[in-house]
Amino acid sequence: MPFTYRTPNEPSVRTTRSTTQPPPYVSKQAPRRLRLQDQERVEEKENIPQSIGMPTEILLPSVSRKREPPLPSSTTASLPRETTSSESRIQVRCMARTRIPTPHGTVFLHLYHNTLDNKEHLAIVIDPAQYSTNSQSIAPPIRSRSLDAIWSDDETQEDRILRGAYVGRLTPETRIPSRPIDQSRPPTDVPPPLVRIHSECFTGETIGSMRCDCGEQLDEAIRLISQPIHLSTSSSATIPGRGAVIYLRQEGRGIGLLSKIQAYNLQDVGHDTVTANILLGHKADERGYDIAAAILRDLGLGSEQGESIRLLTNNPDKVMALEKEGLRVLERLPMVPRSWRCQSESALSSSAPEGRKAGVSMIGGDMAWGVDLNKYLRTKVLRMGHILPLSMIDEMQ
Ligand SMILES: Nc1nc2c(ncn2[C@@H]2O[C@H](COP(=O)(O)OP(=O)(O)OP(=O)(O)O)[C@@H](O)[C@H]2O)c(=O)[nH]1
Numbered sequence: 001m002p003f004t005y006r007t008p009n010e011p012s013v014r015t016t017r018s019t020t021q022p023p024p025y026v027s028k029q030a031p032r033r034l035r036l037q038d039q040e041r042v043e044e045k046e047n048i049p050q051s052i053g054m055p056t057e058i059l060l061p062s063v064s065r066k067r068e069p070p071l072p073s074s075t076t077a078s079l080p081r082e083t084t085s086s087e088s089r090i091q092v093r094c095m096a097r098t099r100i101p102t103p104h105g106t107v108f109l110h111l112y113h114n115t116l117d118n119k120e121h122l123a124i125v126i127d128p129a130q131y132s133t134n135s136q137s138i139a140p141p142i143r144s145r146s147l148d149a150i151w152s153d154d155e156t157q158e159d160r161i162l163r164g165a166y167v168g169r170l171t172p173e174t175r176i177p178s179r180p181i182d183q184s185r186p187p188t189d190v191p192p193p194l195v196r197i198h199s200e201c202f203t204g205e206t207i208g209s210m211r212c213d214c215g216e217q218l219d220e221a222i223r224l225i226s227q228p229i230h231l232s233t234s235s236s237a238t239i240p241g242r243g244a245v246i247y248l249r250q251e252g253r254g255i256g257l258l259s260k261i262q263a264y265n266l267q268d269v270g271h272d273t274v275t276a277n278i279l280l281g282h283k284a285d286e287r288g289y290d291i292a293a294a295i296l297r298d299l300g301l302g303s304e305q306g307e308s309i310r311l312l313t314n315n316p317d318k319v320m321a322l323e324k325e326g327l328r329v330l331e332r333l334p335m336v337p338r339s340w341r342c343q344s345e346s347a348l349s350s351s352a353p354e355g356r357k358a359g360v361s362m363i364g365g366d367m368a369w370g371v372d373l374n375k376y377l378r379t380k381v382l383r384m385g386h387i388l389p390l391s392m393i394d395e396m397q
Pocket residue numbers: 197198199200201202211212213214217250251252253254255260263264273277312313314315318335380386
């Protein structure tokens with residue numbers, strides 16, 4: 001008996017299936033925008049305040065138990081007065097920041113809460129000059145306004161250190177709490193920071209799946225942002241690389257891991273990544289970038305008061321979404337798959353299947369290549385409008 005996947009707007013598609021299997025799958029998960037509308041209606045009805053109120057648990061003996069206060073006025077005040085998009089509503093707060101050593105150098109992981117969803121979105125800030133003990137950087141430090149704000153009158157130095165509101169290095173001997181930062185940034189000759197908006201991909205980033213290029217892209221973004229910056233004023237002068245990866249918890253282009261796993265099975269029976277989403281009752285892409293924009297503003301990146309940004313992406317939607325949010329994107333830089341750039345036979349391992357190299361797609365790993373990935377990349381270009389030269393991949397066939 002034929003198996004029919006029904007979707008509200010699409011004609012049904014038939015594949016073959018045994019009669020002993022369960023009834024056809026119909027996704028009960030509405031597209032993201034509809035879900036958010038529903039959530040807003042419930043909030044309005046129940047008059048739930050749009051502040052973020054989570055308790056701060058004790059982690060240090062000297063830190064007192066406190067409720068998290070409402071968003072600091074500095075963050076709210078940084079929002080433009082006239083807004084047409086969601087930016088007037090969404091507020092973010094950096095709850096904690098810490099140093100993470102990586103194969104590409106030191107990064108600062110920032111964990112954010114927001115007033116739109118209950119996910120913990122992240123910012124990976126690459127600005128090692130802040131960590132350096134000996135240099136006075138000529139570039140403005142990339143810091144979170146909400147993290148550096150004073151959260152309450154009785155906030156102690158220990159509270160601030162615990163949540164990462166410190167400057168320089170944190171050591172057993174050195175603990176220098178940060179101060180609230182000035183909104184304005186003096187203009188500099190330093191090139192605008194590199195920024196990537198990255199969407200969560202458990203399969204690609206955690207278990208090294210080569211169905212997609214997500215793991216490699218995350219690694220490549222951190223690597224690129226960490227590269228020293230050559231200053232135009234002098235051919236030899238460089239400063240440490242600086243920028244940020246905004247890591248959004250929008251697994252599977254916003255459809256969630258369950259649906260993405262089902263979509264992979266649809267891909268194995270012959271559909272591409274776009275059709276698979278649609279057959280499950282989703283849109284090809286259900287992501288939003290309003291939270292990313294709010295986080296960037298909080299970091300002083302792309303906002304009126306901050307620096308403009310250079311965005312690492314092949315996806316024109318991301319550039320448009322940020323510009324619609326009022327952010328200043330000076331330039332788009334492509335994310336060309338490593339295997340496309342490194343086409344010689346010797347560059348592809350002969351020992352591993354499909355040219356896979358050890359550590360591929362993990363942070364600090366090598367390049368990914370394979371039949372599934374090839375299909376995925378092609379579909380992104382041909383059906384999702386991603387800007388990549390397909391001629392490069394064709395030369396590899
Ligand atoms: N639904 C679905 N999501 C996928 C699939 N493969 C990867 N993803 C998700 O796709 C997201 C990444 O989006 P991509 O379309 O690869 O790239 P992008 O972020 O739009 O564009 P770039 O900035 O150029 O990388 C992550 O959330 C992944 O979990 C798939 O086959 N189906």
